[in-house]
Amino acid sequence: MALSPNSSSLELSISLPSFSQLSSHPSSGEYMVRNLDINQTPKTEDRDWIMIDATPHANEEDSNSCGRRRKKLRLTKEQSHLLEESFIQNHTLASKQKLELATFLKLSQRQVEVWFQNRRARSKLKHTEMECEYLKRCFGSLKEQNRLLQKEVEELRALKPVPASVLTMCPRCERATDATDNAVNDGTAPRSQSRVTVSSSSSLC
DNA sequence: TGAATCTTTAGAATTACGTCA
DNA sequence: AATGACGTAATTCTAAAGATT
Incomplete structure (x- = not known):
């Protein structure tokens, strides 16, 4: 199929495949090709295919009456x-x-x-x-x-249990605490701030 | 190396069903 | 409620390309 370059509209042409390349219908032994005038908008919406019977002496009526295969565009x-x-x-x-x-x-x-x-x-x-x-x-x-x-x-x-000397007194609630609990239990500190070392001595609840 | 055959993939077409005016 | 137009999702089917023998 080719597009003619010097045309204002799309002009499509199709080259016929050699006979041996035509696909045969599995049950009928017929061959199908698309209506070659593809420049024409199909008259029927979906199936504008014609059947070409490959059997030597088949007549036209037979070739059009059997089941049709769709041809991929x-x-x-x-x-x-x-x-x-x-x-x-x-x-x-x-x-x-x-x-x-x-x-x-x-x-x-x-x-x-x-x-x-x-x-x-x-x-x-x-x-x-x-x-x-x-x-x-x-x-x-x-x-x-x-x-x-x-x-x-x-x-x-x-880690070993935190020694009492490391514990600090929280000035607000006045209870002993260690640094690791502060930010985590508080819930107010962002996650990154909760990662405080155990030895930190200047913290609040 | 070229031909025949098999397998895989892309995408055109079909079918069933849902939504909405 | 019935209908037609149009959408999506799932599936079918074909042609072509790639892999294998």
Whole structure:
């Protein structure tokens, strides 16, 4: 499929695959190709496929009566680019915009609609994946923080009991306390301030 | 090395169902 | 309440690319 460069509108042409490349219907032995005049907006919204019977003596009636396979459309780079540009501007299309875009791209409105639906889905999936990665990193970081804090707790627990000489009298409540309890039990101090060494002697409750 | 076959992936299309005017 | 337009989510299916034999 190619786009003619010197055209104001999109002119698409398609090259016929060699006969051996045509996909055969698994049950009927028929071959399918798309209606080659793809410059025409499809008359029916969804299924504008014609069947070509590959069996030597089959007649036309038979070739059109059996089950149809859908043929996958491949958008050209230009079509994809334009759709992408539209998507960046707006993730949903008003009917008028859809019609205009479909006409310009020589696609059916349904195809444009489906493209936007799928594009929104891909966008959401990508966002979810990024969010997932971010949360994974947060989890890793918190896990490491937790490990360090656990280690610190173990170290503090392993310390000998605080001697009376290290204890200070709190001038406000007038009870003996050691520095490690102050900030933590108070609840007013930020977390970083609670990490005070045991030997600190100038603290309040 | 090239051809045949199998596997994987991207994305177009379909289906089912929900919401809203 | 019924209906049609439009959305999302899940799934199907095809073409193409890559891997394997």
